[in-house]
Amino acid sequence: MYRVARRKSSGRTSLILACLAAASCIMAFVFGVERGFEMELAATVSQAAGDVFNVSLSGKYEPNWNLFDVEEMATIRDRVPSAEDIAAYSKGTLGIDLPDLFVPSIRFVTSNYFSVRGLKTNLGRTFTSLEEERKLPVAVAGASLVESGLVKVGEVYHCPMTGMDYHVVGSLALQQTNGTFDFENRILYVPLSLFDPVQINDTAASFLRANRISERDVAYPGVAFWVRPKPGLVEEAMAEIETALSAYNDDQRKIYISFSDIAQLVYGTVKEHSTGGLVAAGLAVLGVAVMNSTNLLLLDVVSLRKKIGIKRCIGAARIDIAVEVLGRTVALTLSGIALGLGLAFSVRGLFEKWFGEAVLLSPGSILKAVAVIVPVMVLAGLYPAIVSSRISPIQAVRDAFAWRPGKKHLKADVRSALAVAAVAIGVTGVVVMMGISYLTQEKVASYLKSVGERLVLVENEHLASQGVGRAPEAVSKPGSSASDSHPPLPMDPSLADNLAKAVGAYRAAWFQEIASTVALPDSNQVHAVSVVACSPSFASLRRFEVASGRFLLHQDDRTPVCVLGHRLAASIFGEEDCVGKTLHIGSPVPFTVVGVLKPRPQGVLDLSFYREDSVFIPPLSMLSVPDLASRFCENSKILLEAREGEKPEALVEKTKQHFAEEYPLFAPPRVDKYLRYVERMDEIRAKLTKVFGLTGILAIALSAIGVFAIMMARVTEKAREIGIRRAVGASKRNIMELYLREALGICLPGSVIGLVASCPILRLLEPLVPITFDTMSRLAVWAVAAGTASAALGGLHPARTAARTPPAEVFRA
Amino acid sequence: MVSLIELENLSKVYEGESEPVHALRSVSLTISEGDYVAVTGPSGSGKSTLLNIIGGLDTPSSGKCVVAGRNLPALGDYELTRFRRTFVGFVFQAFNLISDMTLVDNVALPLYYAGVTKRERTERAVQALQSVGLAKRARAYPSSLSGGEQQRVAIARAIVHNPKLLLADEPTGNVDSATQDRILGIFDSINTSGRTIVVVTHNPVVAEKARRVVQIIDGVIASCSGPLPSL
Numbered sequence A: 001m002y003r004v005a006r007r008k009s010s011g012r013t014s015l016i017l018a019c020l021a022a023a024s025c026i027m028a029f030v031f032g033v034e035r036g037f038e039m040e041l042a043a044t045v046s047q048a049a050g051d052v053f054n055v056s057l058s059g060k061y062e063p064n065w066n067l068f069d070v071e072e073m074a075t076i077r078d079r080v081p082s083a084e085d086i087a088a089y090s091k092g093t094l095g096i097d098l099p100d101l102f103v104p105s106i107r108f109v110t111s112n113y114f115s116v117r118g119l120k121t122n123l124g125r126t127f128t129s130l131e132e133e134r135k136l137p138v139a140v141a142g143a144s145l146v147e148s149g150l151v152k153v154g155e156v157y158h159c160p161m162t163g164m165d166y167h168v169v170g171s172l173a174l175q176q177t178n179g180t181f182d183f184e185n186r187i188l189y190v191p192l193s194l195f196d197p198v199q200i201n202d203t204a205a206s207f208l209r210a211n212r213i214s215e216r217d218v219a220y221p222g223v224a225f226w227v228r229p230k231p232g233l234v235e236e237a238m239a240e241i242e243t244a245l246s247a248y249n250d251d252q253r254k255i256y257i258s259f260s261d262i263a264q265l266v267y268g269t270v271k272e273h274s275t276g277g278l279v280a281a282g283l284a285v286l287g288v289a290v291m292n293s294t295n296l297l298l299l300d301v302v303s304l305r306k307k308i309g310i311k312r313c314i315g316a317a318r319i320d321i322a323v324e325v326l327g328r329t330v331a332l333t334l335s336g337i338a339l340g341l342g343l344a345f346s347v348r349g350l351f352e353k354w355f356g357e358a359v360l361l362s363p364g365s366i367l368k369a370v371a372v373i374v375p376v377m378v379l380a381g382l383y384p385a386i387v388s389s390r391i392s393p394i395q396a397v398r399d400a401f402a403w404r405p406g407k408k409h410l411k412a413d414v415r416s417a418l419a420v421a422a423v424a425i426g427v428t429g430v431v432v433m434m435g436i437s438y439l440t441q442e443k444v445a446s447y448l449k450s451v452g453e454r455l456v457l458v459e460n461e462h463l464a465s466q467g468v469g470r471a472p473e474a475v476s477k478p479g480s481s482a483s484d485s486h487p488p489l490p491m492d493p494s495l496a497d498n499l500a501k502a503v504g505a506y507r508a509a510w511f512q513e514i515a516s517t518v519a520l521p522d523s524n525q526v527h528a529v530s531v532v533a534c535s536p537s538f539a540s541l542r543r544f545e546v547a548s549g550r551f552l553l554h555q556d557d558r559t560p561v562c563v564l565g566h567r568l569a570a571s572i573f574g575e576e577d578c579v580g581k582t583l584h585i586g587s588p589v590p591f592t593v594v595g596v597l598k599p600r601p602q603g604v605l606d607l608s609f610y611r612e613d614s615v616f617i618p619p620l621s622m623l624s625v626p627d628l629a630s631r632f633c634e635n636s637k638i639l640l641e642a643r644e645g646e647k648p649e650a651l652v653e654k655t656k657q658h659f660a661e662e663y664p665l666f667a668p669p670r671v672d673k674y675l676r677y678v679e680r681m682d683e684i685r686a687k688l689t690k691v692f693g694l695t696g697i698l699a700i701a702l703s704a705i706g707v708f709a710i711m712m713a714r715v716t717e718k719a720r721e722i723g724i725r726r727a728v729g730a731s732k733r734n735i736m737e738l739y740l741r742e743a744l745g746i747c748l749p750g751s752v753i754g755l756v757a758s759c760p761i762l763r764l765l766e767p768l769v770p771i772t773f774d775t776m777s778r779l780a781v782w783a784v785a786a787g788t789a790s791a792a793l794g795g796l797h798p799a800r801t802a803a804r805t806p807p808a809e810v811f812r813a
Numbered sequence B: 001m002v003s004l005i006e007l008e009n010l011s012k013v014y015e016g017e018s019e020p021v022h023a024l025r026s027v028s029l030t031i032s033e034g035d036y037v038a039v040t041g042p043s044g045s046g047k048s049t050l051l052n053i054i055g056g057l058d059t060p061s062s063g064k065c066v067v068a069g070r071n072l073p074a075l076g077d078y079e080l081t082r083f084r085r086t087f088v089g090f091v092f093q094a095f096n097l098i099s100d101m102t103l104v105d106n107v108a109l110p111l112y113y114a115g116v117t118k119r120e121r122t123e124r125a126v127q128a129l130q131s132v133g134l135a136k137r138a139r140a141y142p143s144s145l146s147g148g149e150q151q152r153v154a155i156a157r158a159i160v161h162n163p164k165l166l167l168a169d170e171p172t173g174n175v176d177s178a179t180q181d182r183i184l185g186i187f188d189s190i191n192t193s194g195r196t197i198v199v200v201t202h203n204p205v206v207a208e209k210a211r212r213v214v215q216i217i218d219g220v221i222a223s224c225s226g227p228l229p230s231l
Ligand SMILES: Nc1ncnc2c1ncn2[C@@H]1O[C@H](COP(=O)(O)OP(=O)(O)OP(=O)(O)O)[C@@H](O)[C@H]1O
Pocket: A404, B014, B015, B016, B021, B022, B023, B041, B042, B043, B044, B045, B046, B047, B048, B049, B050
């Protein structure tokens, strides 16, 4: 028996090491993958934004900057870092936006703004640093401002917002804004040096007051950076910006760096969820590992109590014993971490290949992992240390295993509780992971449903290639590349139906988005909107639903009617029903509202903001608005929907082929599945499910280790009792059953606790997707399966050992 | 002679499951410094209990137990530890050496907890081993020693810190008669160097060596050679 005990003790050390190694390996991976995601996000964003990061400083403050507050505004001007502050790794520029409720929006920028953002002029020039230095009232206009005739290049523009007269020296080429809000094209850029808090307060603030915009409303300016990191120095640039901006931080506001791009929105959402899940997975493994380690340390204390007693006899104080045990814990933790990191480095390649995502085991991510594990383990080691320090020296003169009959085994209840907790955490891990996987699956399905899973988008290449903030070079520099030898295909509304017939699509819609403004006939309040001219089928393809009135009909074409997005309707008309009311679109052309859309369904991430903020008009009605007529068909697009059962990929191929055959003289339009991002999200989900599966298995394996250790200790402690049972006639099978049942007695409560505990965690991680009964029952199956698996894995060997205990054990001391 | 141990009406009751076990019943005994006392009696009579209480391992249920001027039941855990560290050496029937430490480390352990520097520790431990004739095996591990040798190491550990009092519970219970003689010889020389020894034994040969023999039956002192407790 003594020999058995000693062997078990060295086995325990390796079990603790295994637990800690697994935990640190997983933690390193978690932080490594998180870092990898971050890098990929940065790469995606820089790709989409033409290597320009938008660092937004506004909107995240409590309190917001107040345009009415001169001092506050002076602080902004004085404390915002200059472009030089961030010049080591990036070219940067600063801008301050006045509230953008009015056209034009005013943006105060440094003269390098245009080069940093890669904006090209199509008329005139941008302003120079000299003009900026001398505070000359010059301005550069966004494309829509010039196109709508509001601002003219070469003339003086009187801005009602700032009360200043600006000499307009140039206008920018039209920027494609990913089909969302056409904000960028309606900006009037003026030198940053003209940002004078007192004057702003005098004019802009009183202008806002006059327009009944209250201080508490939206009267705060936006401050933003645009930063173009030097190639390959994205991280350094971000760090530099962070340092430069930290001068801002005080008690009230903290700098919040955000990327303002669609790519970010998509990728950020995915990242947020996946890293949430990953961290949950890592914590589950860590939790199980820690519970087990505590339990194993406790078992150590139990089996070493004689040794501890001897030490106490010969003069060791309580604190000496506690320090010894804690020291052992720390040593074990450090070796476990070393082992785990070694493991992480050696299987990283394999993991990356299998997972398909970069794992960056940077010093930072490793440090994070260590910083999580060590304190947790020290805390976990505290309890065994205290227990061991309380062991009485009298243990030295007692027989190590002949515990007085009837007396409880040392901390047996605590040990069982820890084992149950370990299983519960393991089960929680498995259930949360499976839950996230199920819920994301549902979410992706609901996205697809809300967007239309069989949609294909056709657009001209020069539009598709434009990123945010990049000038449409194909337009401004014709003939410079091979594809420009063919002109873009003019896509008029009739092409849509013909195309649908030719490629056998279920249906098609033509649409075009243009930035413009709307106003009530008797009001001077102008709303910036995106006007979407579209065929009637657009609504059904995009799964738009009408809240009141109706959507556009075929017979509406050429008539001045419109349908409003619900947010736009609310901001113009308030709560009242606006069907039948009249609106001026662009220049004073009256349109009658025939319908209002429903808001997008709750919980659905829909990147097409225009559902909310747009005016929808029939295609040819566009021609009646002079501003818009000149741009008819300029960037029109066609949405195709595949037939039920047909793969959108097949439709993409057919359409491409059709263009190649029928329109060989035109540059082939880009044809692709609509909303690729949903697919990307699904890919990531699939990947995460893999990782979750792996960590789930690991968590359960670790729980099994805990069950194994506790059961083994129990079997050893009860060897005599088992011997007695055998002596009085219990069969091996009886004993085996007895201990297997005991293992299940640890694991099934663990399952239940785990299942219950994972519900709030799931709600926290996926607040938008409801947990259905169906999902719940599937999760319950997982919970029970996980619990049973750990009971079987961990309990089998101890139960067999118990069954093999010879009846003669009764007679041994 | 100065008395080192004074027990007065010492009782120990163990709360058993069915009924309390009276291990010691109102024991009074005085042991003076430099004495060599053997405690004998039938099994279960309370000998070990008495020894454990004197050594500060166990606490009496009632009564007085003053050892080296300290009233043990009144001491806290840390003071009891200090008491054991400085005044008491224990020799157990089962040797109780720590198996994963060398002999010299085993012997030096009390000094380690007393905060003695490593060099001095080793020096004194080797000296102690020398006094039991095992200095040559200093680097060996306990498992490579015979039972008698292990017990000698245990004695070396018990005296390494120069305790006033040596407590031994059946020190010869697990060894043959030749080893027993050798151990008794060591005890003799320890006693002549001025240390007090209390040894619990069943063995009349061992008891004979002592200057006084105290017999306990059923938790009560049945007979006591040498000076009786002063009342
Ligand atoms: N922890 C304990 N709990 C309950 N009863 C105890 C405990 N320790 C000792 N006893 C009881 O106290 C009595 C005295 O025990 P003790 O160990 O002192 O006897 P002993 O004289 O040393 O016997 P032996 O010669 O067999 O070693 C015995 O009846 C024993 O059963």
